[in-house]
Amino acid sequence: MPTPRALGILGLERGLPPGAVPLPPVPGSLLNPATFDFPIISEVVEGAWVENVVRGDPALETAFIAAARRLIDRGAAVVSSTCGFSIRHQPAVAAAIDAPVVMSSLLLLPALLRQLAPSAKIAVLTYDSHHCDEELLGIGDPADRARVVIGGIEGGKFWHDELKRPAPPIDVAAIEADVGACVTRLRAAHPEIAVILFECAGFPVVAPAIRRLVNLPVYDITSLCRLTMASVA
Numbered sequence: 001m002p003t004p005r006a007l008g009i010l011g012l013e014r015g016l017p018p019g020a021v022p023l024p025p026v027p028g029s030l031l032n033p034a035t036f037d038f039p040i041i042s043e044v045v046e047g048a049w050v051e052n053v054v055r056g057d058p059a060l061e062t063a064f065i066a067a068a069r070r071l072i073d074r075g076a077a078v079v080s081s082t083c084g085f086s087i088r089h090q091p092a093v094a095a096a097i098d099a100p101v102v103m104s105s106l107l108l109l110p111a112l113l114r115q116l117a118p119s120a121k122i123a124v125l126t127y128d129s130h131h132c133d134e135e136l137l138g139i140g141d142p143a144d145r146a147r148v149v150i151g152g153i154e155g156g157k158f159w160h161d162e163l164k165r166p167a168p169p170i171d172v173a174a175i176e177a178d179v180g181a182c183v184t185r186l187r188a189a190h191p192e193i194a195v196i197l198f199e200c201a202g203f204p205v206v207a208p209a210i211r212r213l214v215n216l217p218v219y220d221i222t223s224l225c226r227l228t229m230a231s232v233a
Contacts, residue, residue: 006039007229008076010067010103012048012083015165026170028205030082030221035204038229041074043067045086050162054085054131064089065096072097077232079103080225084126084199087136102228105199105221106136112195112219113144120194121147123186125179127162127200128154136199149193151186153178158202176206180213187214195219 009030016022025032033040045067048060064086068079078100079093087104094101112122126132129152139145153159156178161168179198187193196210198220211218 005077005232006041006075007036007225008068008071008074008079008099009040009042010048010064010071010079010081010086011042011044012050012053013044013046013165014167015049017166020166023169026172026205028207028222029170030080030201030204030225035222036226036229041071041076043070043074048083048086049165050083050127050167053083054128056085056088056131058088061089061092064093068093068097068101072099078225078228080221080228082201084201084221085131085136100228100232102221102224104136105197105201105219105224106138108219108224109137109139109148109197110144112197113139113147116147116194118143118147119192121149121190121192122195122197123183123190123193124148124150124197124199125182125203126150126152127159127202128152130154132199149186149190151182153182153200162202170202170205172205175203176209179203179206179210183210183214 028035046063071079081103084104084106087106090103129150132150157171157174158178196216196218201221204220204222207218207220
């Protein structure tokens, strides 16, 4: 039997001391091998921290490309990322390697809009709504853009934790509380919301809980990775 090809994941710097052993990824996370039924491999993008990736640092493009090429050399069939804001580097990485590139769940947004009635809205849940701008959404039609509602968890515990160096262990309860509160606020203001899209690649760990809370479809980066890997593996 041939060896299954892997999902390659571009990870951000976490600030661990040299020689430190990172904690196992939490269940449901992008970097947890049990999340998928195919292998995963990862490479850290040198100099890419949550802070400069979220705000958009064009100087990181070369490092993203280099890390993506290392993944391809190791056998990656698809390349993704642990931060949805890295979609800014999607065109450059896609042009640099010969494999599908899915840097962010935001790539799903145009397709999800077409799945719904014209009166329905999509809630995009993001790590930081101040930086989730029009460039990232990629929605040119004003009518479609009016159907996209953005909510962020900036200022919450997970937001603060991810900016620390080193970043502390993932607090799943804090993510669930922050995301749940954000979704509740958005639905109160926009009852037309019919789908939730997690921009943040840290949110899949609470996707089951949020699905139970809202009884709506919830998509995230793991949804996109499964779809893309199924097309090539």
